Amino acid sequence: MLDAVSPLQAGSADGDGGVIKLAILAVGGQGGGVLADWIVDVAERNGFLAQSTSVAGVAQRTGATIYYIEMCRDAGRMPIFALSPSQGDVDILIAAELMEAGRAIMRGFVTPEKTTLIASSHRIAAVSEKIEPGDGRASSAKVHETAELASKRFIAFDMEKIAVENGSMISASLLGALAGSGVLPFPRETYEKTILASGRGVKASLAAFAGGFEGARGGVSSVARPVVPGSPADKAAEHSSVSSATATGPAEPTPDAGEGPHVDGPRKLLAGWQELTARIEELPPAIRDMALRGLRKVVDFQDTRYGVEYLDRLDRAVAIDAEEHGYGLSIAAAKHLANAMCYDDMIRVADLKTRSTRGARVRREVGVQGDAILQTTEYFHPRVEEFSGAMPAGIGRYIESRPKLAAFIDRRINRGRRIRTDSFSGFAALWLVGGMRRWRRALLRHQVEQAHLDRWYDLALNTVAEDYALAVEILNTRRLIKGYSDTHVRAQSKFDRVLSALPMLTGRADAADWLRRLREAALKDEKGDMLDGALKTVATLGQEPD
């Protein structure tokens, strides 16, 4: 099939005869230049004349960059090649990242009549996507849908993954995908010859090339799966997909839902766990998955008794919930109760950082191999707030009610501390803090958090009777509470500001909608300027004659 005459050879309707136009859109640092050089080399190996151009300069510093190649069969005469791609006049567009494919479409370089779009479906989040306190990432699904419409043929899968798995650069897997697509009239060996000739990291490059080649031929079910708009897969940072035009693989396996997680420990505790899971079985099916996850989280955070408290709280919601609502209230409660009960205190952090599973995960992520040794440094910056929070409630309050004393303590402890958890002393220190778990209930932070939780949870449940949807949104507002120290304080204030709108909203038919909008606004920026704007709008609502 590869040696078969490619559709491009017939040439386009334009007067440019058999000129093949290929553009590469990449993110600076991805090695688009290498790919361009390779493609030119492949073309020349196949008796084609080729010209490549690029726009270097600062754009290469992590910005969007573009490389352009024109080629045509050598008829003994130099054609006039253009130096930049034209809208509606690109035969092959290679995008080294999904949003760059979107950019190519926006710029008109991808057209249904002409363009084969070969894109790596992985995401490199732009700064603007990363700095939102919420989830600011662009919708990959929208780009996929559009690409299907905009291109003559759309080939997309995670070529970055293939490159990394083979210890190579994405330029190699992209070249493989180009070869595999068969859109250029060049046999596979000529591509491989080019890589061989390049001389550096040949073995890895060839492996990545092969991966890309198979992928374009539809053989990468392992990394390829269709994206359902709005699905977790869609939102996933590094997800992959393959257009219907090419391979499709099995959908992403859903995480262990009903059957419950694998758990071990002392028999006595396991028995306690069984009782808890038994209570979950009595819940309406719709709630069970979320409830089980929540239960596992709180038990892991504290103990089985904490799990009992969790389910007791949850039952209050279930009791006043109903089938016709799809148990939305209970599911939201199951989710946010767990998050609220597992607040981020020093004990939790210390506990998590001293587990055997954690050590293993770090080794995995860093990729420690052979006899290499791993040394781990943790960054802590405790303040008096954390200190008094970790004191028995009485003492903690005593400190907090005396600014001078608090300041005195703060001066002693408020500084950055780097703790080596691979060293004995460092590990022991954290291990001891993690051990304070058993007294946690008596500590100030716990009592503060419980009080806050109860106020919020009661508020939600008391709203159910008059406005079910609003109650659910009150529960969801919990999403705003996250972060440590100043960030946590800011989050708390956003949470309070959002709920401060309730008096203005209760009684309105669209109250729930408004509360959701406020929450979403609060997640848009750091200080909550958008939120304040939205609150002003809400304030004016009452004045409208209904």
Added chain:
Amino acid sequence: MAERSFAKEVEKLRLGDGEEFAGEGILAITKALLQCGVGYVGGYQGAPISHLMDVLADAQDILGELGVHFEASASEATATAMLAASVHYPIRGAATFKSTVGTNVASDALANLASGGVTGGALIIVGEDYGEGSSIMQERSHAFAMKSQVWLLDPRPNLPSIVKAVEDGFELSEVSNTPVMLEVRIRCCHVHGKFIAKDNKRPAMTVADALDSPRRDTGRIVLPPASFLHEKEKISKRWPAAVDFIRSRKINEFFGPDHGSVGIVMQGGMYNAVIRALQRLGLADTYGETDIPLYVLNAVYPLIDDEFLSFCEGKDAVLIVEEGQPNYIEQAFASMLHKAGRGTRLVGKEHLPMAGEYTGQVMLDGLGSFLRAEAPFLLSSEVRAPNKTGQGEEIPDLTRVVPGRPPGFCIGCPERPIFAATKLVEQELGKHHIASDIGCHLFSIMPPFELGATTMGYGLGPASASAFNSPDAKRRSISFVGDGGFWHNGLTSSIGNAVFNKNDGVIVIVDNFYSAATGGQDILSSRAGNKTKSTKHPISKAVEGMGVKWLRHIDRTYDVGKMQETLREALTTDEKGPKVIVASSECMLNRQRREKPLVDKAIKGGERVVKPKFGVDEDICTGDHACMRLSGCPSLSVKSLDDPLRDDPVAHIDQNCVGCGNCGEVADAAILCPSFYRADVVHNPSRWDRFLESVRGAVIGFLQRQREGRRLNFADA
């Protein structure tokens, strides 16, 4: 040493008569210079001609063999002043820089050079940084050619043409005693193509010969009365000589049929785009054979009256394709036609936009509109009245989906922590007026930092804040300047000026050991040894020499805490006069290029190597992204968890992390969160390492078993 090494490519510079040269446009120009027997070359790096400087720097041996002197000039003014060597001596010299920014800096020397005129050929190769990919204000070099009356060549964008332009340029310069500018656009500089090489020529006279037999001629020096004669000579002698050369040597080209009712005149650099548009209109073939008469100006200044007028002979309308504005060429031609009383209609900017790059689409629309108006009969029916393309379903608009991706700081960039610290200081002390400069550090104006109000030119950051110096002010201005800009012009224009005028502001000099934004070329303060240049001259010494009293030197910019503290002190101290902070750490891009191979080799060689990398505990990260608002590092990104309990993506550090330390430092300095960790992997550990590891492992393992034996442990917790 530059970011990219041309050590391999420069061997192509040795190619001899009849051999085929294949490579980048920039490299072709370098080869052409040697073929022309150039005696000396200088310039200042900057896209799109950075590679020209890099190639020359890597080609020192070859240049040496030929007796060619190469200089990495301190600035574009220096490079142009260097051409003074061709004033009295018959030595061919070339200078190169980015335009128009470089030409702005060079214009003092350029005007003086142009006034006195030259004996040896003087060629100025300007990289026209205009249109997509440009990093500077959008202006034309054309104006400089006109104001100083130096000739401007704008060859067709293919290797044989630009090589020929270099050869023609030297001759033109010599026959008309005038410096010549050769304009090459961004893509032309980076175009890969082929041409048939000639042997390199030793300069007939080298700079050494000149030094041995000095010459002078008062008539060439810019001082009355000579300066008045120079102006007259430009008009009476040099201009006619140039026009004569361009005409007789057929520098400008004609394509297509001799006769036709319409014709197109274009700058040489526009030729390929014009042909592509004609191809798409069905009026030209793959090889540029066209039915429309074309007049291609490889020399755009001066223009040749009779050449143009004879082209217009018998034509109803002529289109001028002239990129950029003002449309000098169109205006000049219009007045020629008018004065000659010709009826040919001259159009240009009516069909093509006055401002902006002439992209493929713009050219297609422009030529289409011209032909539909002036010669519709040439067009096929579907071109004349095209049916709506893109039939079928509407393609959704993605402008609201696809995020912008402006250039930013690289992974591990040492400038990132400087701006993280600045952002933190502003959170304490409030907003300040911040003046930025040219260089990578200018990326601070974009998210996540959004610091910096203006940029006024290379090395002029502090100068652009000089007005903000008032005894009544409660706050001080902060200004940034890079090491590149500092040596280019900042030392005098910014630091000297601040000292002399007792400016009370804070000046941060970002020292990353290279002229990094232009490709990592060495400069005076570079820390690396350089065979042919003198480096290792500390910026702090120069600053002291200028008379700065309050000076702090930070030798590890990644120490965000210290950076923050120093800035705070600078902004609050009672000390008068400029407060200068020199913040030094090596450009990570260059450092990796230098160290990575060594480290890999060491690891393979069994040496003990500690490699740092950062990570995030995803169960501790709460997904508020505060760390990213103080970083923007490409390898610190967001990641979704497969956990319905978690709504927002958490922080994640990918395999490209170089362990610069910014994440941890920022988490500490800004008191963010404890989810970051640094993982130091000790490759080929020593016996002692292993012993320690085993003991620690035993104890830690014991403690872990103790606790995990008494609790429930969830598989994936």
